Amino acid sequence: MSGLALVVVVGVAILVGTGTARRLRIAPPVLLLIAGVLVGFVPALRVVHLPPEAVLLVFLPVLLYWEAFSSSLREIRRNLRVIVLLSTVLVVATAAGVAAAAHALGLAWGPAWVLGAAVAPTDATAVGVLGRMLPRRIATTLRAESLVNDGTALVIYTLAVGITLGEEHLSAGRVAGLFALSYLGGIACGAAVTFLVLQLRRRLTDPFQHNLLALLTPLTAYLIAEAAEVSGVLAAVVSGLWVGRVSPRLFPGNARRYVQTVMDFLTMLANAALFVLVGLEAQSAVRGLDTTGLAHGTLVAVVVCGVIVAVRFGWLFTSPYLIRAIDRRPQQRERRLSGRPRALMSAAGFRGAVSMAAALAVPHTLPSGAEFPGRDLIVFVTAIVIAVTLLLQAPLMPRVTRWAGLGADGEAERERRQAEIQSMDRALASLPTMAARLGTSGAVHEQLRTEYDRRLRVLRDGDATSGPDEAAADYEQQYADLHLAVIDHRHDTVVRLRDEGEIDDEVLRRVQDGLDLEQVHMAQRRDNDTR
Template sequence: MHTILPFMLAMVAAVVLLEMLAAKLKIAYPILLVVAGLLVSFIPGLPRIKVDPDLIFFIIMPPLLFEASWSISFKEMKKWWRIITSFAFVVVFFTAMAVAVAVNYYIPGFSIALGFLLGGIVAPPDAVSTAAITRFVSIPRATSAILEGESLLNDASSLIIFRFALVAVGTGQFLLPDAVTSFLWMVIGGAGIGLLLAWLFVQMHKRLRMDASSNMAFNLIEPYLMYWVAEQLHCSGVLAVVLGGLFLSNRRLEFLDSESRIQAINVWESFVFILNGIVFLIIGLDLPEIVEGMRASGTSVHTGIIYGIMVTAILVLARLISAYSAMIATYLFRPSVMPSRSRRQVMLIPLTLGWSGMRGVVSLAAALAIPVTLENGMPFPQRNLILFITFTVILLTLVIQGLTLPLLIKYTGVFENLAVNGTSPEETRQQMKHGLKQHIYQFLKTKYDNEPNGNAGIEKMLRLWEERAKAADDSGMTARNKAIFVELLESQRQYLTELNKDPNIDEGIIRAQLYQIDLEEERLKII
């Protein structure tokens, strides 16, 4: 313990330093993390970290999925649900099947079940990697919503494939009727348990009147509870966390106060960032043992790299085929939603979407979760080769696609000057602020018509929202004025919530303004 603890702290420090270096170099930090994980494996004398495969899903997956569902725009998901669900389910299955058929044919000793196991592991693109890479280029909210929504749901679909493949490898058989029944129970039961528990959590937050620290502590254990309960009932813990997280996210204004919402953003971002970094470094530390096991089974590193390149090529090709198929289907059946761009740019949009399929932590966690032995005590077939191929796929997609995707977007210009219904994000933001300002004045005039005159605190509020500047002092902020100010802030939240129902309004802009309101309420508490 005294040896491992300092090493784990050093890993966290390394993750932070690498993120700082990535920001300075203007590249996505997952690229540096995966390269660093590879380099770390060559350092002699480092302690070997043994990860229990049975616990890897429970430790890593719930918080990653919960944070992703907490930050995504549910409104945008509903708007683009057709393409999101097709990429998250149909494309994932198509990709897993393509990988299964190819490795069964080309890699000796790989059965179809093992092929589907590998396919389920490497099929889902990583939301964290995609978001980090696209941060350096401007893309429309529709594209980002499709990528985020796909990454959130395809984790669930790919991990269901992974679970069924594990059973098929362990038992040596696959019964279709039993599989269909189990699949329906996993999906319906997992979704129902996640929504039920999320509703119970909302009631507990409301009725127990927790402070910010208690809210945050309870919020941290919620994804683990949803995942654990669903898994105990043989449902999909992943779907439980995803849908439960979406339910809680869309009701955060109901059961969390402003301080809790501010803390939640900071805590979850830091927690997930550290988890992502540590997983990348752990696979690097485990790489020598993986290589040794792969060699012991008769596969050289050179051959493993060739297999990894082959699987990566299949993944990229399958995603490009799916992207262009989705464009053709949209053109045939829903031409009204096609972007008003030139034919060249329209043809290049699927290329950009297809090239954005970087793999990351979800694939690593799934690969690490493969048990070392079967139930009969025999070694799990091809485990080390699967881990090595997974690491190769992640390295290649992050480095090659991750470094070239921003250049591809800039070179093709497919997203330049792309406004929704003629309104750019900046114009939308200005319109929202103007409407909010008008709402504030109307609120004060209607409810406190006689109080502003001669009241320094109320006049200060008017100057604050009219000129967007704080007063020199807060001497006029009496208890009465604070109560009015808090009521005014709550009225703004209600206005923004109603405004968010407009499908043409970017929810990211609304959330940013709500965050500013929360900060303003917290500032008011210390006056």
Template sequence: MHNNLPFILAMIAAIVLLNTLAGKLRIAYPIVLIVAGLLVGFFPGLPMVKIDPDLIFFIFLPPLLFEASWNISFKEMKKWWRIIGSFAFLVVFFSALSVAVVAHHFLPGFTLALGFLLGGIVSPPDAVSTGAITKFVKIPKTTSAILEGESLLNDASSLIIFRFALIAVGTGQFFLQQAALSFLWMVIGGVGIGLFLGWIFIQAHKRLPLDAPSNIALTLIEPYFMYWLAEQLHCSGVLAVVSGGLFLSAKRLIFFNSSSRIQSSSVWESFVFILNGIVFLIIGLELPEIVDGLRQKGIPLTTAISSGVLVTGVLIASRIISSYAALLATYIFRPAVIPHARSNRRRWLMPLLLGWTGMRGVVSLAAALAIPITLENGSDFPQRNLILFITFVVIFLTLVLQGLTLPVLITRSGLFEGVVEEQPEEDTRRKIKHGLKAHIYQFLKSRHVTASSDQAIIEKLLFQWEERAKASDDSWMSENTKAIFLELLEVQRQYLTELNKDPLIDETLIRQQLYQIDLEEERLKII
């Protein structure tokens, strides 16, 4: 362990430098990391970083899913739940089925069970990769919400397929009725355990005298505990983390103070960034061993590469076909929920964008690395090295091919400029600030002008709020005035929470305003 510690620290430093390079080149950092992972595999003399396959999911998945569920807009998920549900379950299953059929017929040594195993690994698109790529271009809020919601749920559906396929490969048997009952228990039990533990953790945050570092430390272990308990009860650990994370996120204003909310955002962002980078580099370090394993099995490297290209093509085609099928079904059964566009031509081009955003990433890598090395009888797991290699090729091609061309498709083609927002962002931001000012003004006038004997201080409070400017001299801020200000900030939070119920208001803007309020509260604490 001590011998590998300098190398692990060097990996983290390399991840930071690669992210800086990606920012300079205006390229999404997952693309740079996957290329770096490929190059790392060719460096001689680097130590092998071995992680027990049974621990891969437990180490990487819980925090990645928890952070995603913490930051997603649950309101937008509810608004577009039909499209999100179809992509997260139906499209993932169709993609896995397509890969299974093609792998069974065209890849040597692949049974249908192995095909489903490969399909379950490579079927879920990666939200981190998509978000990192689309941040350089402007995409509609509707599309962003659909992609974020899909990313949370497609991991669960694909990993359920992965689990059943893994059992089928190990036992050689598959019982549909038993699988259906197990699926129901995994879904219902996973969601139930996540919500129950989420409530337990909320009570712990509220009742224990925790400061900001302690609160953040507790959140770091929460996803691991949710995942572990659900897996012990043979439920879906992924759904437990997602449901628990969504529940905690919705209640963050209740059990987190401003210090905890501000500091936790930075801690979690850094933690998840490092985890993503480590997974990409680990697969690069294992590539030489994977290639050697292919040679020992008599599988030429050209065959492995062509297999990866074939599976990538199947995934891209199946996602685009599914996108158009989903739009067609919506036209027939629910035309009222179709996202607005200026013309039918551009509306029918929208599925192309959704289909082209199927970049694969960390979840697929973690799933592939989690394949056991041997079966229960001690024999080698069939086609493990080929599955790992195909997964790497799929991730590499989708990130590089789709990742580099997606911004060009959006900015230069003009195909998606017709997808307009229900309410422009600047108008929404202006509406929020105007409503907030009016609400606070009325609160101060009705609550404190008559209750306070110091009329001058009240007038100064009103002036400061209306001008939205910080006073250069805080000497006038007495303890009584500070208490009024803190009460004022809490009233703002309550107002924004109620305003967030408006379906036309983007929750991201609400959260940005809440973050500014938290910063203002922290400033008041040091006066």
């Protein structure tokens, strides 16, 4: 099958999978994985394989960068200790537990550690989908864990593959040195690349150039870090966090909107395509084993799944007590979680495309020419683990969330409303000064003041300090509905003029661009007011 045909097939699978998921209210990764498995039954697609370098060198940097860009740095700071422990100690413990179980079932220690490293990290994409229904603190913790733990897992993975190939020697000093070099070097590479990019972007006004640099930044940081044999994952994450922090001050509004739109589309498309391709690889992994190997592989996969769940539950139900014994500060006691939220976090350990890419990147042969021991088993077990966590755990998460008594806490929405109120309040206070400086007429000044005052009363509607203002809210709702209706009517008129030959298609598009921007702005304003 040609590359173009594959793109069309994957695109159709994404379209059907996401559309069905929206109607059935199921997490999209679940149906996309199933779609990938079903696509694998097409004979022409059985020879298609997901190149691991495509994930590790193309998809992963951009996805991690944008996920970090969209994360809350404030919440990461508040929960930094928990995030660091989850993304380092828990990953090592998971890899060790899986390696021990796989070795007990017949896999040599080297390949067993390779398998452990491949399935140890959680997947940022799948966790990000769940995060929308959780309180901000838990969602941020899970997202940040999934961003950083790839770096830890890939260090273990590199060491395990090197030992199996005879290129590395295991020692405590060597392991500690690799971790320190990987983390510190990755942070340094990400910071250096981002600093240089920011010096360039702060001088640019062209949205296209901003978007191009937004794509090149994580790829460059990751590439340089990997060339220096340090963590490209951390380089991309550091870059995303830094750019996300300074973007509101340094970049013009039109560039921010352009980058937001393009990056949102690209990352959503990349995430969806990866899950379809992982499903395709899962079926390929099943076909790669004979009957005896399939039975043994299934046993190993079941045991590994059990170990992953047990280690995560064990960590989240023991480490808090150790922290409480060491840190007895009042602020630490205020941030303690009860058993049910910890159970929810334990159940959210989804695996995804990074695990599959790591398994596929295992060399086929040793330097001696012999086959890499257990490679087909590693790929098969990794595929099954991903399928189990997405097809069994993910559909249960809404029920677990309800059982835990958790849900979106609305904190972000409250902060949004408060930010708009304060910004409008201060703008109204400064309006006379600004009008005088610009030489604005009294009529224009009064019209803008009236509009801002009405918007302020709408935002304060229902606020505990001001009480409801139903008249202002009703006025704003009617105003938005009428404004949108007028925009639709204007659009229909312009299209009719084009159809009748009175204006050119180019003129239509120019007028339509302005109407579309006006429509999006008004629809967003109405939606914000009704939340």
